[in-house]
Amino acid sequence: MNAKLDTAIELASASLRGEQRPDGHFLYExxxxxxxxxxxxxxxxxxxxxxxxxxxxxxxxxxxxxxxxxxxxxxxxxxxxxxxxxxxxxxxxxxxxxxxxxxxxxxxxxxxxxxxxxxxxxxxxxxxxxxxxxxxxxxxxxxxxxxxxxxxxxxxxxxxxxxxxxxxxxxxxxxxxxxxxxxxxxxxxxxxxxxxxxxxxxxxxxxxxxxxxxxxxxxxxxxxxxxxxxxxxxxxxxxxxxxxxxxxxxxxxxxxxxxxxxxxxxxxxxxxxxxxxxxxxxxxxxxxxxxxxxxxxxxxxxxQPCLSPVWDTGLAGHALLEAGAPGPAAAACDWLAPRQILDVVGDWADNTPGTRPGGWAFQYNNAHYPDVDDTAVVAMLMHRTGAPQYAGAIARAREWIIGMQSTNGAWGAFDINNDRQYLNHIPFADHGALLDPPTEDVTARCISFLAQLGHPEDQPAIARGVQYLRETQCPDGSWFGRWGTNYIYGTWSVLCALNAAGVAHDDPAITRAATWLIAKQRADGGWGEDCETYAGAPPGEFHGEAEQSLPSQTAWAMLGLMAAGLADHDAVKKGAAYLQGAQDAQGSWTERAYNAVGFPRVFYLKYHGYPRFFPLLALSRYRSLLAANDRRVKFGF
Incomplete structure (x- = not known):
């Protein structure tokens, strides 16, 4: 089994490395x-x-x-x-x-x-x-x-x-x-x-x-x-x-x-x-x-609605680092480093005056509008490399993310305290997405980043974020996913954050979430949730499962369960087997279904890169944990 797992990881890593641009970045449709x-x-x-x-x-x-x-x-x-x-x-x-x-x-x-x-x-x-x-x-x-x-x-x-x-x-x-x-x-x-x-x-x-x-x-x-x-x-x-x-x-x-x-x-x-x-x-x-x-x-x-090079590059870098390819991951960081926004005070500053810029945007350039999700993912990647040349970038990212925490302890994507819900009721806002309120998945990423850095003085900010996540857990144990489909994405994100923040694996919030994920596993060992779950179903309920298991969502579920301390669970083993069986001859994965969301119920997205790097990340982490004496995931992402 380990030989087959090694082969699958090496093939996937080689395939992903082959898609890296000469300057170190990645870009998918x-x-x-x-x-x-x-x-x-x-x-x-x-x-x-x-x-x-x-x-x-x-x-x-x-x-x-x-x-x-x-x-x-x-x-x-x-x-x-x-x-x-x-x-x-x-x-x-x-x-x-x-x-x-x-x-x-x-x-x-x-x-x-x-x-x-x-x-x-x-x-x-x-x-x-x-x-x-x-x-x-x-x-x-x-x-x-x-x-x-x-x-x-x-x-x-x-x-x-x-x-x-x-x-x-x-x-x-x-x-x-x-x-x-x-x-x-x-x-x-x-x-x-x-x-x-x-x-x-x-x-x-x-x-x-x-x-x-x-x-x-x-x-x-x-x-x-x-x-x-x-x-x-x-x-x-x-x-x-x-x-x-x-x-x-x-x-x-x-x-x-x-x-x-x-x-x-x-x-x-x-x-x-x-x-x-x-x-x-x-x-x-x-x-x-x-x-x-x-x-x-x-x-x-x-x-396309926009381009996603910073997001793609940050996620691919995490997968490559986990797979044991530090060179390509370092090249990704080298491409990302000069794209940090340090000299433009964007619109976000209206509600947090005095906070210095230090984030990354989603696209090649969008200096007025960096987002905390990209910033947390990129800065966690740089921190994981251990390279001293990124210390200044990580410090500025930390400063900016702390400054962007909303008063309820959570984080939105681009703005702080952007949650005046009455505005979503004006006739122009019939899409219901005029605002950028704090969300569970973005909050989870910020907690993961701050916890990974481990600065004692950040504990109050982390604790406030964790409390928000406890309050927003759905009755069935899952969490809503604002920017990825949907409850699988949200639950994976939060489980990673709680683990990084040091919450015990037997904490009820974690055990209920893990139980929910295990219950949603399909007969083939994978997971699959479609965008109908945004259409008004009760929280956590699959309005309609995807027509088949999806490599990206299977990877999220595995990563969530491993963050919950369940690397040895049969559900994770079956998920790994599903991913190996679904791998194509080129060593990668594809999926027809949409895997993300722009605006729930209004505008959905398909990241073509998600099945490229998330399965590699999940399989590589699974291998690392099986080989270690300690099953605890040591990183925030």
Whole structure:
């Protein structure tokens, strides 16, 4: 058995090492649903910059991922195997029609019938209705009022740009300019989608309606009605001042070829804003950053929501170090080190003045928006190498992460204390993700990092974080996973943190979590949870298991159980056997299912790198623990 395990690890390590870039970093595809590729197609039509060959390849991709089963008989899902999502389906249909697909083609008929059966395009989400308004497919009244004057609101005002998340800030700022100016797409082929409406858009009177999430909903609906009537009377000088501030704010954070916020929606909105004003210099930068997100293959193409090199490199480095490949791990650290953000005080500083920057961003460059999750993973990797040249970087990362701890003892991803939940009830926030509140998985990573460093003076911060995790454990013993699918991801993350923090393995929180993980193991020895667990099931309940066990989730479950002191348990042994059996001839793993989340219930992700490095990390740790006298995992990750 050990020989087979050694062989599997060596093959996986060699495969991963072969994917390392010459400068030491890793980068894998980051795939979302049909929404982003469809929006890219429509962006080219908006600008009249159509590239037929590229659009044809995107069309191949969109047709391939169209639903064709009983739960989704013609629309597009938000993740592989998911149910129809109305907004994604309308955008995909719109894009395919723009590409040149006949509305009478069988796949378009199926899509149209599915969309109409689910209420038609009038019932799509806010961002889809704004996309349609830009093409004149619906009136701008279809969108909630988001006045550009929000740019001028002081910090004490209940609704202002400082109170929303980083991604909302970067997406909304240029979008509010567009909403104020109401430009119309060039749309050279005059593509329309009238056939997707039950009632002609000009006759729809209830664009914004319930069911509401709380009593805040009707209140904000009424406020929207008042603002809609009052907006034409807003003083022009304040409107123009707000627009000028929004444009200046965007230019300051334009971020070169990596783009505003380094995320697609913000980049695309910036490109349309600069196009409206004829600002060719900044338009070229914004539109160029969008094009960097394209994945173009021989037969198909799609657009990614963003790039993930720092995250991929940090995770791959941990796997390689665990597998006994210190050289490639050191090369990864050498690439990461100069990307630490030390000289830009980003938006995060509004709520933690005096904290020095010291984090890493998710993307190649995104200096205004580092995140604590990436920072903890990268700094833990550097600490594990023991190399003295990283001591300064680790110290700055520690200082920044401590400064980013929220008042409830937990950590959010990009901001501190960004949890004013009433904002998620405004009509614009129908996606429910306007904020960046503290979460269990990010908190776990920060605890793991601080505990791994072992500074006595950090114990109060660690203790507050551990208390938060105790309070958020689900009744069945699991933890929610905000940034990875889902309860397996959250439970693995927290078990690693509790172990690193020195919580005894027989502590009830740990034993209940381990029992839950063991109970969720499948007959083949693996674990598999799909994104339906975000759709409102009771905490910890699998709404629907993945169609098969997933290498990444199997690795998370094994790592969680090993952190709980159960390296010798049969469940871990069976998990290792599953991973060895699922390994491909090249020594790696692949999976069709989506394994992460951008916004629960709204936007899901598939990290193509996850099955590359997590199984290697799990198998290598398993081997190390079996060979050791002490079964305790000694690292935070």
């Amino acid at each position: 980051l795939e979302a649903d049909a929404t982003i590729p469809a929006e890219y197609v429509l962006l080219e039509h908006y600008l009249d910059r159509i590239t037929p060959d590229l659009q044809d390849k995107i069309g191949v991709y969109l047709r391939r991922i169209q639903g064709d089963h009983t739960t989704n008989p013609g629309g597009w899902p938000l993740f592989h195997g998911g149910k129809l999502d109305l907004s994604a389906s309308v955008k995909a249909y719109f894009a395919l029609k723009a590409i040149g697909d006949s509305p009478e083609a069988p796949h378009m008929i199926r899509a149209r019938n599915a969309i109409l059966a689910h209420g038609g395009a009038a019932r799509t989400n806010v961002f889809t209705r704004i996309q349609m308004a830009l093409f004149g497919a619906v009136p701008w009244d279809a969108s909630p009022v988001v006045p550009i004057e929000l740019m001028l609101m002081p910090g004490w005002f209940p609704i202002n740009m400082r109170k929303v998340s980083y991604w909302s800030r970067t997406v909304m700022t240029p979008l509010m300019v567009l909403a104020a100016k109401k430009p119309l797409a060039r749309n050279p082929r005059n593509i329309r989608i009238d056939e997707l409406f039950h009632t002609p858009p000009a006759q729809v009177r209830d664009w914004i309606r319930g069911p509401y999430k709380s009593a805040w909903g009707p209140f904000f609906k009424h406020l929207d009605t008042v603002l809609r009537a009052a907006e034409p009377w807003f003083p022009k000088k304040y409107r123009e001042r707000a627009i000028a501030k929004a444009i200046a704010w965007t230019i300051e954070r334009l971020n070169g070829e990596d783009g505003l916020g380094a995320i697609y929606p913000a980049m695309a909105n910036a490109a349309m804003m600069f196009d409206y004003y004829g600002d060719r210099e900044h338009f070229d930068i914004a539109f160029g950053s969008v094009q960097k997100l394209l994945v173009i293959k021989d037969d198909e193409a799609y657009c």
